[in-house]
Amino acid sequence: MKREIIQTLDGSTTIKLTEWDECYHSKHGAIQEAQHVFIKNGLSLFPNKEIAIMEIGFGTGLNAFITFLESKKINQNIDYVGIEAYPISANEVLNMNYVAELEAVDQSAIFDKMHESNWEEKTILDNDFSLTKRKMFFEAIEEENKYDLIYFDAFGYRVQPELWSTEIFRKMYKALKENGVLVTYAARGVVKRSMIEVGFTVEKLAGPPGKREMFRATKL
Numbered sequence: 286m287k288r289e290i291i292q293t294l295d296g297s298t299t300i301k302l303t304e305w306d307e308c309y310h311s312k313h314g315a316i317q318e319a320q321h322v323f324i325k326n327g328l329s330l331f332p333n334k335e336i337a338i339m340e341i342g343f344g345t346g347l348n349a350f351i352t353f354l355e356s357k358k359i360n361q362n363i364d365y366v367g368i369e370a371y372p373i374s375a376n377e378v379l380n381m382n383y384v385a386e387l388e389a390v391d392q393s394a395i396f397d398k399m400h401e402s403n404w405e406e407k408t409i410l411d412n413d414f415s416l417t418k419r420k421m422f423f424e425a426i427e428e429e430n431k432y433d434l435i436y437f438d439a440f441g442y443r444v445q446p447e448l449w450s451t452e453i454f455r456k457m458y459k460a461l462k463e464n465g466v467l468v469t470y471a472a473r474g475v476v477k478r479s480m481i482e483v484g485f486t487v488e489k490l491a492g493p494p495g496k497r498e499m500f501r502a503t504k505l
């Protein structure tokens with residue numbers, strides 16, 4: 286499938302799948318979306334804690350990199366697992382401008398290491414942050430009671446509804462610890478119904494720029 290790198294409205298880059306007219310991040314602002322959905326409404330709920338995070342759709346590494354930067358501000362020790370079935374190319378990594386846009390040149394080696402690290406192996410990025418990238422389909426996830434927080438950043442329901450099914454959310458529910466949280470940019474009624482069916486308590490929150498609403502689901 287043809288992919289092209291585009292600039293989003295906040296100046297940060299993303300990858301667009303032209304046949305689907307679908308982007309890895311919001312065209313209204315890749316960095317703004319990540320900060321609003323995953324940091325403000327997810328990571329910030331766990332200050333000063335040691336937590337395990339699973340990201341559904343590692344993609345460009347933006348969410349992982351922002352999480353690394355933010356974790357230093359709120360004293361967190363993070364074990365981060367990124368799930369990705371189709372890793373992006375080294376050339377695409379080089380064309381992502383996140384280090385510059387986040388004014389994080391001093392941490393550019395961390396962003397590079399995130400992408401250069403071996404798949405299926407835990408990489409220690411610093412004393413408080415480890416990353417394990419796993420190349421697999423979301424349907425193959427079978428972990429239970431392991432994660433405090435899930436970033437659910439799959440391609441949209443419009444193009445891949447099977448990734449937003451009751452079956453997938455049942456796997457997410459099982460993978461979370463008690464009181465664990467899942468955050469996603471999505472806000473479709475069919476997605477909410479699937480979340481509730483498997484046991485989640487779902488909140489509808491204000492969305493990132495360009496999107497009115499988003500969901501946060503909790504395993505109580």
